[in-house]
Amino acid sequence: ARLALMEQISEFLLNQACVTAAEWPPGWSVAVNIAARCAGTRQFAQAVEQALSASKLTPQRLDLEIAEADLVEAGITVRDGLAALRALGVGIILDEFGHAYASLALLRRLPLAGLKLDRSLTRSLDASAEDRALLRATVEIGHGLGLRIAAEGVETGAQLDLLRRAGCDEAQGPWLGPPMPPGDMRMQRSS
Numbered sequence: 001a002r003l004a005l006m007e008q009i010s011e012f013l014l015n016q017a018c019v020t021a022a023e024w025p026p027g028w029s030v031a032v033n034i035a036a037r038c039a040g041t042r043q044f045a046q047a048v049e050q051a052l053s054a055s056k057l058t059p060q061r062l063d064l065e066i067a068e069a070d071l072v073e074a075g076i077t078v079r080d081g082l083a084a085l086r087a088l089g090v091g092i093i094l095d096e097f098g099h100a101y102a103s104l105a106l107l108r109r110l111p112l113a114g115l116k117l118d119r120s121l122t123r124s125l126d127a128s129a130e131d132r133a134l135l136r137a138t139v140e141i142g143h144g145l146g147l148r149i150a151a152e153g154v155e156t157g158a159q160l161d162l163l164r165r166a167g168c169d170e171a172q173g174p175w176l177g178p179p180m181p182p183g184d185m186r187m188q189r190s191s
Contacts (some may be wrong), residue, residue: 010038011047018055020182031063031093036070039076039092041043045085046146052088059089065116068096072106077169086111093150098138114169115142119153122173126158129162139167 014032021030038044052059064085071078071094082092091113099118107115117138123130142149149162152171163171 005043005066006035007038007044007047010034010044011051014048015051015054018051018054018057021061022055022057024182029061029063030057031065033065033095034068037079039064039066040074040081042084043082043137044089045081048085048090049088060091063091063093063113065093065095068094068099068118072101072111076106076109079083081113088115091148093148096152098134107141107147112145112147113123114148114150115147117151117168119132119173120158122153123155125162127157130142132162134163135166135168142165 010032014034017030017032020121021028024030034044051057052062055056063065086092093116094107094110094112095116096118096150097115098121107133115138117135121131121135121138125135148169149167150170150172151168152172152176154160154171155161155176159173160171160175
């Protein structure tokens, strides 16, 4: 019953996100956080296909983010469902990477499009040479596997500069802008 409720909520949020993102400029995309057990079902892949079709959002503009701890717990059992989503052209992003110790083998076996580095790594970049070395190694491994690398929790210009120099593809956090409703975001971007 709990999984069914999670699937219903996920599908509702997915539909809302697709409708909203379809109104955005063509270069913008949307990411939706999804539980691994939901995203790993073929039924969810059908729901994603329907949401994309109904909203007319191209699949390349939709990323589904799955928390590392959640994906580690679900393991390889969700691979077929994730592969069905990737076959649609949707990106699968391993969120909070570095938080739950996913094995490198898992990165290779799952049809991922990217990694989003956990804020715990970003937070200490400007103070820890070890964390900067870990960041560079993670980016290199991710890029070697053909993955986009994003970092969350960027709070300072120095952190953003270190992420850029390490080769991070994307970043988010308070330094770059606060969370905001979609209508405000459009106004912010156009000004």
